Amino acid sequence: MREITYVEAVREALSQKMSQDPTVFLIGEDLGVYGGAFGATAGLIQQFGDLRVIDTPISEAGIVGACIGAALTGFRPVGEIQFMDFVTLSMEQLVLQAAKIRFMFGGKARVPFVLRMPAGSGTGAAAQHSESLENWFVHVPGLKVVMPSTPYDVKGLLIASIEDDNPVIFVEHKLLYKVKGPVPEEMYRVPLGKSHVVRPGRDVTIVATSIMVQRSLQAAEQLAKEGIEAEIVDPRTLRPLDDEPILDSVVKTGKVLIVHEAVKMSGFGAEVAARIAESAAFDYLEAPIRRLAGLEIPIPYNRTLEYHAVPQVENIVAEARALAQLKV
Amino acid sequence: MDLALGSLHVQTHQPDHTLLMAELDKDRLRRWLSLMSLIRAFEEKAEDLFSRGLVHGTMHLSIGQEAVAVGASSALREGDYLLNHHRGHGHCLAWGSDVDLMMAEFLGKETGYCRGRGGSMHIANVEKNNLGANGIVGGGLPISVGVGLSIKMRGTDQVCLTIFGDGAANTGAFNESLNMASIWDLPVVYLCENNQYAMSMPAQKAFKIPTISLRAAAYGMPGVTVDGNDVLAVYDAVRQAAQRARRGEGPTLVEAITYRWRGHSKSDRQLYRTRDEIKEWQARDPIRRLARLLDMEDDELDEVARQARARIEEAVAFANASPEPDVSTILEGVYA
Ligand SMILES: Cc1ncc(C[n+]2csc(CCOP(=O)(O)OP(=O)(O)O)c2C)c(N)n1
Ligand SMILES: [Mg+2]
Numbered sequence: 146m147r148e149i150t151y152v153e154a155v156r157e158a159l160s161q162k163m164s165q166d167p168t169v170f171l172i173g174e175d176l177g178v179y180g181g182a183f184g185a186t187a188g189l190i191q192q193f194g195d196l197r198v199i200d201t202p203i204s205e206a207g208i209v210g211a212c213i214g215a216a217l218t219g220f221r222p223v224g225e226i227q228f229m230d231f232v233t234l235s236m237e238q239l240v241l242q243a244a245k246i247r248f249m250f251g252g253k254a255r256v257p258f259v260l261r262m263p264a265g266s267g268t269g270a271a272a273q274h275s276e277s278l279e280n281w282f283v284h285v286p287g288l289k290v291v292m293p294s295t296p297y298d299v300k301g302l303l304i305a306s307i308e309d310d311n312p313v314i315f316v317e318h319k320l321l322y323k324v325k326g327p328v329p330e331e332m333y334r335v336p337l338g339k340s341h342v343v344r345p346g347r348d349v350t351i352v353a354t355s356i357m358v359q360r361s362l363q364a365a366e367q368l369a370k371e372g373i374e375a376e377i378v379d380p381r382t383l384r385p386l387d388d389e390p391i392l393d394s395v396v397k398t399g400k401v402l403i404v405h406e407a408v409k410m411s412g413f414g415a416e417v418a419a420r421i422a423e424s425a426a427f428d429y430l431e432a433p434i435r436r437l438a439g440l441e442i443p444i445p446y447n448r449t450l451e452y453h454a455v456p457q458v459e460n461i462v463a464e465a466r467a468l469a470q471l472k473v
Numbered sequence: 474m475d476l477a478l479g480s481l482h483v484q485t486h487q488p489d490h491t492l493l494m495a496e497l498d499k500d501r502l503r504r505w506l507s508l509m510s511l512i513r514a515f516e517e518k519a520e521d522l523f524s525r526g527l528v529h530g531t532m533h534l535s536i537g538q539e540a541v542a543v544g545a546s547s548a549l550r551e552g553d554y555l556l557n558h559h560r561g562h563g564h565c566l567a568w569g570s571d572v573d574l575m576m577a578e579f580l581g582k583e584t585g586y587c588r589g590r591g592g593s594m595h596i597a598n599v600e601k602n603n604l605g606a607n608g609i610v611g612g613g614l615p616i617s618v619g620v621g622l623s624i625k626m627r628g629t630d631q632v633c634l635t636i637f638g639d640g641a642a643n644t645g646a647f648n649e650s651l652n653m654a655s656i657w658d659l660p661v662v663y664l665c666e667n668n669q670y671a672m673s674m675p676a677q678k679a680f681k682i683p684t685i686s687l688r689a690a691a692y693g694m695p696g697v698t699v700d701g702n703d704v705l706a707v708y709d710a711v712r713q714a715a716q717r718a719r720r721g722e723g724p725t726l727v728e729a730i731t732y733r734w735r736g737h738s739k740s741d742r743q744l745y746r747t748r749d750e751i752k753e754w755q756a757r758d759p760i761r762r763l764a765r766l767l768d769m770e771d772d773e774l775d776e777v778a779r780q781a782r783a784r785i786e787e788a789v790a791f792a793n794a795s796p797e798p799d800v801s802t803i804l805e806g807v808y809a
Contacts, residue, residue, distance in 0.1 A: 271591060272591070450800065
């Protein structure tokens with residue numbers, strides 16, 4: 146199959162969906178001539194014009210409000226927040242409006258829009274441009290939260306998210322943008338709310354999100370050389386969470402490591418751990434559940450500190466190895 | 474003077490140059506020129522280090538905007554406060570910061586102003602009441618209300634200079650902050666450094682009004698637009714605003730119109746403007762303009778620039794010789 150990068154897959158999903166559905170439009174900062182801070186919308190203004198690729202002033206609450214209002218009245222907007230950090234400025238519109246409107250109106254309204262945003266560290270952009278805030282939204286009924294880890298998934302999940310009738314927080318990762326992988330040229334959907342076994346294995350389960358799926362795959366290759374077979378599960382959609390593939394894997398391996406970039410305390414891993422602890426899979430655990438996550442600090446500027454602030458391949462190898470080698 | 478901004482003609486506050494030149498002695502103006510040259514040399518070095526792959530991250534250069542930083546800071550006093558924004562190296566240097574510690578921060582070293590944790594976008598020097606640059610557009614604006622309130626409650630005659638871009642004037646924070654500062658007569662000088670673009674968004678498209686200072690009327694405070702490439706004009710307007718603030722009469726919105734010569738950040742291909750436009754503004758170089766006011770010859774100006782570059786090389790040497798932060802300290806500094 147043809148290989149393209151993650152950011153190209155985002156662009157292709159947007160372009161195909163916009164060609165197919167005239168109610169889809171893009172709105173955000175520097176999307177047009179600039180092509181988006183990370184190039185995700187490059188060329189789309191030439192293709193679709195400035196009525197469907199809309200540049201806004203620096204007004205994040207306004208961007209989300211515009212998505213909500215247009216969604217309520219028949220459109221399927223795709224908003225972009227330039228860095229996930231700035232979504233903090235849109236929180237009222239997202240959490241108190243978008244997430245609740247349908248419920249408050251007795252199910253009589255729909256708010257179908259997608260809000261794309263790049264998360265994560267690794268670019269030296271420091272504390273206010275490196276956040277991983279996905280779990281803030283996982284805590285909000287009414288929102289869906291999607292976090293694709295591969296070029297294939299990002300295209301299929303973005304198309305499915307645009308077609309979904311609910312507000313979807315679509316979290317991309319800056320370091321994934323340049324990752325290449327096989328992506329079909331035609332339109333396809335990866336359904337929301339479906340976890341996915343990325344790599345099968347018998348010895349230890351690794352539940353990972355976003356960039357950590359890629360790092361876990363690299364870790365699994367190293368572990369395989371030592372005779373340890375890791376099974377990697379990518380939830381892909383954090384809310385709603387399809388926990389069955391996770392629980393099935395835990396039953397099979399008896400050992401589980403959860404990896405994400407966001408800080409550990411009250412992170413997504415806490416939810417996964419709780420789901421396992423509350424389920425029948427708990428009886429199959431041969432070792433305590435382990436979590437590997439970002440340190441309890443803002444992301445530092447210095448390159449070495451930044452590197453050590455979040456899980457890296459070698460940390461995943463060490464944790465998974467320790468778990469696998471634990472004698473019961 | 475009239476500033477032509479595309480099809481718009483903006484009436485700017487025109488200072489009396491002769492009067493100001495008489496009042497400010499030549500030595501002082503020469504120091505301003507040196508400071509502007511130092512800022513330019515710092516930025517050019519930052520760019521050079523970047524292009525050689527020696528810096529990790531991003532940066533926002535203020536080349537072409539040096540008169541705003543120097544004019545504004547020179548109008549304030551020791552003990553006043555500064556809040557600035559992501560394009561902040563110049564403001565920080567003009568505030569009298571140590572070049573060595575700034576360069577060390579830029580290069581992520583333990584000896585830097587923020588121990589290498591903050592970097593280019595977050596340089597602060599709390600000891601000197603420089604409360605920091607900001608990575609969030611408009612992020613410093615609400616904080617200015619608290620600083621102003623604190624000054625008022627403590628009963629001092631300090632002033633808080635708050636510098637932000639044209640882009641920041643369209644954030645919700647701008648509205649809340651200017652209104653609060655105004656209803657409580659807080660001693661804040663709001664300095665909008667209008668370099669005519671917020672990343673790729675031209676101010677002409679982001680505003681339906683010809684000048685941002687017009688918005689002051691909506692908050693019941695004075696608003697003034699000045700030529701931001703004329704260091705004397707910036708100085709004069711900020712000084713008047715600061716005097717008003719010290720008298721307890723409240724905030725002022727000063728808009729300084731200038732131009733960013735470089736891209737927004739390292740990854741900007743600048744497809745949203747023309748080379749001719751950039752050249753046109755480079756011809757209005759604020760440094761050469763001050764040199765002309767001082768009747769300086771080219772070789773004199775070259776010498777000032779050479780000295781600035783030499784000082785920057787010393788700073789790079791200091792930073793290079795400085796240690797990296799120790800990984801064992803990574804968890805430090807989150808809580809007091
Ligand atoms: C709330 C927020 N939104 C978006 C950004 C991304 N961003 C950083 S600087 C910038 C443009 C700022 O323009 P302006 O305020 O005019 O300052 P300038 O860069 O021109 O100095 C943008 C969009 C940000 N840092 N914060
Ligand atoms: Mg600007």
